Amino acid sequence: MDEKIKELIDVSRDYGKNKSFVIAGGGNTSYKNEEFIWVKASGSSLETIDENGFVSLSRAKLKPISTKNYSQQSAEREAEVKQDLANAIVSTNGNRPSVETSMHEVIDYPFVVHTHPTNVNALMCSKNAAAASKELFGDDALFIPYTDPGYVLFKKVATEIKLYTDKFGKSPQIIFLENHGVFVAADSVTEINELYEHILQNINACIEKALPSDDALRFESPLLDQIQTLHPGFTNFLAKGISSNLIHHFVKDASTFDKVKTAFTPDDIVYCKAHYLFIPEQKEPLDLIQVAKSSVANYLEINGYLPKIIAVQGVGIIAVEDSIKTILNMLEVYTNILKISFLSENFGGPQSMTAEQIDFIDNWEVENYRRQMAK
Numbered sequence: 001m002d003e004k005i006k007e008l009i010d011v012s013r014d015y016g017k018n019k020s021f022v023i024a025g026g027g028n029t030s031y032k033n034e035e036f037i038w039v040k041a042s043g044s045s046l047e048t049i050d051e052n053g054f055v056s057l058s059r060a061k062l063k064p065i066s067t068k069n070y071s072q073q074s075a076e077r078e079a080e081v082k083q084d085l086a087n088a089i090v091s092t093n094g095n096r097p098s099v100e101t102s103m104h105e106v107i108d109y110p111f112v113v114h115t116h117p118t119n120v121n122a123l124m125c126s127k128n129a130a131a132a133s134k135e136l137f138g139d140d141a142l143f144i145p146y147t148d149p150g151y152v153l154f155k156k157v158a159t160e161i162k163l164y165t166d167k168f169g170k171s172p173q174i175i176f177l178e179n180h181g182v183f184v185a186a187d188s189v190t191e192i193n194e195l196y197e198h199i200l201q202n203i204n205a206c207i208e209k210a211l212p213s214d215d216a217l218r219f220e221s222p223l224l225d226q227i228q229t230l231h232p233g234f235t236n237f238l239a240k241g242i243s244s245n246l247i248h249h250f251v252k253d254a255s256t257f258d259k260v261k262t263a264f265t266p267d268d269i270v271y272c273k274a275h276y277l278f279i280p281e282q283k284e285p286l287d288l289i290q291v292a293k294s295s296v297a298n299y300l301e302i303n304g305y306l307p308k309i310i311a312v313q314g315v316g317i318i319a320v321e322d323s324i325k326t327i328l329n330m331l332e333v334y335t336n337i338l339k340i341s342f343l344s345e346n347f348g349g350p351q352s353m354t355a356e357q358i359d360f361i362d363n364w365e366v367e368n369y370r371r372q373m374a375k
């Protein structure tokens, strides 16, 4: 095996196994030489990746994607880009390349490690994301305001990289994406590690109040055994409840829960959907079940789908899905939402995705494919 691919596998696993960088199989990595780029396959997990987890593509065939004229209509355009991406594939091992492949291609360094670290996203999903990243990193980093994923985001990043390169005479090595994460790029893996250390040191220096513990506490609610009765759509579904000091901080009442009731990033939506349901406390268990029933029905009417994350006031969080693997991923992703929200208070408070941004993701075929793969 090529020495560089071995380095790519090692750096992918290093970040992949670190829960503060990579949640539930997110993130992607790449290595490129003059001719080819090896990029993580969609749906494969960094933690356990080997050479079969990457797709190799021809860079000459990827290049025209940034300048070609595609359809103005978003679904059509994504399909056209997907086809061009498929045409550039050299070897797939039966996989589909990461949806962020073109972005990796346009970043002018051999190694690229893209992750969604909790503490970076505390900054990226905050009200002061733009101003605070400027203050902390100056011209060392490129900040990209939230843009719908897919071709539009890629074009935006490509344009901004060009402007940056023209101005500073070198390509940016740190690219922050608002409500998403960070791309770190370098000539070597050592330098990637140094850059990540630099990023986290700067961000962590701003964090004044430590996170409440997320060690598991006992979860007890009559709702847990009754999930299947709340709605016919839940028949045959599984449910798992969790609790911790961190969770208690947010399920105190409806207003504390406001700060974690909506997704922060497209990845949150892939796993947990965009909106999270809050069930207010009731004295009698039967009342609680009644209130939960009508809340679920109301949620379905507003959103068009059933809730996956249900918060019970003063108690904890319940995740509902059809497999335990998916439920555990959801709980991991949702716990991360709580951490991001808490830590974002150091940067002006949380900034969730808007209704418009959420709609785009809900209608995006590529993410639906990832959802299937994640199962």
Ligand SMILES: [Zn+2]
Residues within 6 Å of the ligand: 027, 100, 114, 115, 116, 180, 181
């Ligand atoms: Zn990402």
